[in-house]
Amino acid sequence: MEIGQLEQLLRARFTGFFPEHTPPLEEHPAALAAVPTAAPSPTAWSALVERGALVLPTSRAAGGLGLGRPAAVLIAELMGAAAFPAGAYLDTLLGIDLLERCRPSAARARLIRDVVQGRHRIAVGFRDGTADRGPDTLPRWTDLALAGDRLRFEARFPTVVSADEADTLLLVGDGVAGVLPLAAGDPAVLLEPRSVLGQRRLFDVDVSGASVPRSDLLEFTADPAAVWRDVLGQARLRQAAHLVGLAGGALDAAVGYARNRRQFGKPLGRFQSISFRLAAATARIEAARLLVRDTAVRAEGGEPVAAAAARALAFAAELGRTVTAEALHIHGAFGMTLQSGAQRYFRTAGAESVWLGVVPELRKLVPA
Structure with missing residues (x-):
């Protein structure tokens, strides 16, 4: 299916859905960070799954419809345009990729099927928290040992998205050639509410004295570093699409405000200084959109994605911050109030632009 046809299909399916399920403006904290409260109602997640947000991009081998990476980036962009909280969805796709x-097994097949069909929630622990170790480097285990037929381990995974809503934690780290699924309710697991960053509810996960059967380890089919590089590349591509969507949503809000707000007897958008800024933002968004979609199509065709995704995310991260800031300026003082969507786009883009790597580090991954 051509990406243009796929976009029409997904817009028809999701365009009205995301605004309907985006929390009202007054429910968003004015601060950039706050302690997460109780888990939100599962209604929005259930409705999202029923719409096919997980099954559409997932491969047929894993029980999905096989629309692949182009579908995933288009859905992520639509979420951004509506300021829909996408963190749990994006991390779930990362978990499915892992x-x-x-290696094929009955346990792996059952877990993927249950996740894709919405019967099981997962959260992914993949960060170390050490200052010199970013997303590109897998975290270290505090302690890891094989005792008979059981694997014993201790570790700390900071900033796990929506860990309190998960049935299973997927843990990845340096020295383990696979994924360790651990029941979120395991007595060895301690969840500490950390903050709300953008629209992601973050928790620190401490695992102390966990013991699981050696057979629970789901082993990778290739070198762990190569697997993580590819999986992280796919996640960065979806993240770039989400940032493009945030920029597009902020621009739409700014255009609407400039059309309706009148100064000196005419709409704000009639002033050249405003219209030129809006036109420049439109051109940059379209360029980023084409870059992300082209990268997704090429990745679906089998091309390596790590460097291209880093390039796309670096571009989209800068775009997201600058365009949402521009939209905030055009709204004036009203843009900083909780009644304006401009402040939500601005705050969310600021957090999402650094979630999978800061721009200088991303650029180091792109060949000269």
């Missing part, structure tokens, strides 16, 4: 790169 599981798909593990």
